Amino acid sequence: MSQPTPQRADYRHFQPITTRWHDNDIYGHVNNVTYYSFFDSAVNSYLIERGGLDIHDGEVVGFVVSSSCDYFASIAYPDLIEVGLRVGKLGNSSVQYELAVFKAGEEEACAAGRFVHVFVDRASNQPVAIPAELREAMEQLVL
Template sequence: MQPAQHQRADYAWFQTLGTRWHDNDIYGHVNNVVYYSYFDSAVNTYLIEQGRLDIHEGETIAFVVSSSCDYFNSIAFPEHIEVGLRVARLGNSSVHYELAIFKAGERNACAVGHFVHVFVDRVDQRPIPIPMAQRAALARLLHN
């Protein structure tokens, strides 16, 4: 599922990342699988910083259960990119993110992705309601 828009103004939060030497593949651009690590880094940075998710000791963790990416323009090392994040759907135990990767300062996305987390109990790994701190942080990113 692609976001309806692929422009910077449609995303609520951004994380700046630098591409790394080993991100490039034999064709001279960032390999497609690396985009997923950019998405994962942005989502988890937001949850840790804004939602107080404790990835080491917390009772709740989040598992990726679905992801996809569509590519429009390549990126390569060395470049700075900005990963835009918004929430498409906030359920009881799951959240559907929409992400976009932009070259620094550019208006149009190079790639757009979809990422679904299910929040689970760390011990039994069964779905649980999204904790209030994370729910509040995610609600701020809801896209209409």
């Protein structure tokens, strides 16, 4: 059974990303593995800008523990894209992000995925509660 293509209206935040020449593979479109980089960049940009995540010296870091992606249409350099972001599940120490890649201005996603961050203490690598400022930023993305 096929799933419906995600729509722009299904997402709370959009991160513009410029594709790069080396994103294309031998088949002339952005390679599937590159989408995970788009997801990671969109989430971390949001957490840094809106949630105050300090990736260099902060006490907590987010580890990706699970990820997936489904593809609906190709993109290729020099397409301008926007990654839609929302939160599907927000736990005590983990969050599941739901993401979609859109060509700039288009309503239907070219790809959609998800990944789970578990927040851990930088020194011990043990799970910790999501800090208040980060949690507040994530709550704004819950549908």
